[in-house]
Every structure is written in C-alpha cells, then in structure tokens.
Amino acid sequence: MPANVFVTGPPGSGKTTAVERARERLADRGHVAAGVRAPEVREGGERVGFDIVSLRTGRRAAMARIDRDAGPGVGKYRVDVRAVDRLVADALDTAGVDYLLLDEIGPMQVRSDTFVRRVRAALDAETPVLATVKADSRPDGDRDPTDFIEAVHDRDDGLRVTVTPAERDALPERLAAAVAARCGGD
Numbered sequence: 001m002p003a004n005v006f007v008t009g010p011p012g013s014g015k016t017t018a019v020e021r022a023r024e025r026l027a028d029r030g031h032v033a034a035g036v037r038a039p040e041v042r043e044g045g046e047r048v049g050f051d052i053v054s055l056r057t058g059r060r061a062a063m064a065r066i067d068r069d070a071g072p073g074v075g076k077y078r079v080d081v082r083a084v085d086r087l088v089a090d091a092l093d094t095a096g097v098d099y100l101l102l103d104e105i106g107p108m109q110v111r112s113d114t115f116v117r118r119v120r121a122a123l124d125a126e127t128p129v130l131a132t133v134k135a136d137s138r139p140d141g142d143r144d145p146t147d148f149i150e151a152v153h154d155r156d157d158g159l160r161v162t163v164t165p166a167e168r169d170a171l172p173e174r175l176a177a178a179v180a181a182r183c184g185g186d
C-alpha cells in the first residue's frame with residue numbers, strides 16, 4: 001500500500017483546514033506527527049508573509065516576507081532560504097513519530113534544498129506522509145525551478161485527494177483513516 005497521502009486543490013479550497021482537522025483526529029487515535037505548517041503572518045490586517053513552524057517543537061522561522069530585499073521571489077514575497085533550511089533540519093526528522101505532515105509542498109518551501117532533499121527521502125521511506133501540494137503548473141512567475149512540485153504530482157504512488165467545497169466536510173475523517181491505516185493503526 002503506498003504510504004503517502006497527497007491533498008491538492010485550488011488556492012483557498014480548504015487543504016490546510018482538512019489536514020489540520022485530520023491531524024486532530026489522528027492525535028485522538030494516538031498517532032503523533034512531525035512536520036511543518038506555513039501560517040500566514042499579518043500586520044495591521046495586511047498579510048506580510050508566511051512563517052514555517054515545526055509541528056513537533058513549535059519552533060518557527062520567517063519563511064517569506066513582503067519587505068525582504070534579498071532571497072528568491074515567490075509572488076510578492078522573498079524567501080529566507082537559510083531560515084527554512086535551519087528549521088526543517090530537525091522538523092522533518094521522523095524518529096519517534098507515526099507520520100510526517102507537510103503543509104505544504106509549495107513554491108516557497110522548495111526553494112530550500114534541505115526541504116527538497118528531506119521530503120524526497122521521506123516520500124520514499126516507510127513512514128507515511130500526509131502532504132498538501134500546491135496545484136500543478138503555476139504561472140511562470142511562481143514556477144518552481146526545482147520542478148519538485150511537478151515531480152510529486154507525477155509520482156505513481158500514494159493516495160491523491162482533491163479538495164472540493166462540496167466534499168470537504170467529510171475529508172478530515174477520510175484522510176485520518178487513510179493515514180491511520182498506513183500507520184498500521186485503526
């Protein structure tokens with residue numbers, strides 16, 4: 001059984017909400033995750049960037065900011081690659097956990113070679129991965145130069161789920177059950 005579960009869908013479709021709710025259900029079943037999430041950062045009601053947060057430790061780093069004047073650009077933000085490298089070095093370590101949750105495999109995160117290398121290894125390892133993946137073939141301005149996002153879409157393993165508003169209410173339980181089955185749990 002392929003160990004990975006990929007969640008994709010258009011911007012704002014509910015990917016983050018679905019995997020966060022699935023994580024809560026998996027915790028209720030006793031399944032612990034490592035991994036990362038990428039909350040937006042707002043100042044004065046305006047979005048100024050995104051952080052990357054370790055699920056295991058809660059450590060966070062300023063992944064992308066609108067007012068940075070250095071680093072690779074994604075949309076109107078610039079990415080602090082070294083900050084992402086440092087955070088994912090242990091955030092993506094699966095020792096002692098049941099599965100890896102990645103929210104998301106996206107154009108900002110893949111600017112970090114450490115992120116790409118650790119995720120590629122995780123996708124080929126035994127520990128299940130539950131990941132939201134940015135939709136394929138983004139506009140050139142945001143094109144992923146590593147082509148890693150496309151490579152994830154092209155994998156022939158894993159359960160793939162596309163979030164739609166009509167079906168998204170049932171999605172957290174479906175995702176939790178799929179990951180629990182891959183963890184060898186209920």
Ligand SMILES: Nc1nc2c(ncn2[C@@H]2O[C@H](COP(=O)(O)OP(=O)(O)OP(=O)(O)O)[C@@H](O)[C@H]2O)c(=O)[nH]1
Pocket residue numbers: 009010011012013014015016017018168169
């Ligand atoms: N009512 C309802 N609202 C939802 C549900 N899932 C997501 N939303 C809302 O839809 C908006 C986008 O949800 P996200 O989970 O951030 O969507 P996303 O696909 O991760 O968005 P991006 O990361 O920007 O691509 C938020 O305001 C959520 O509160 C749902 O199941 N029911």
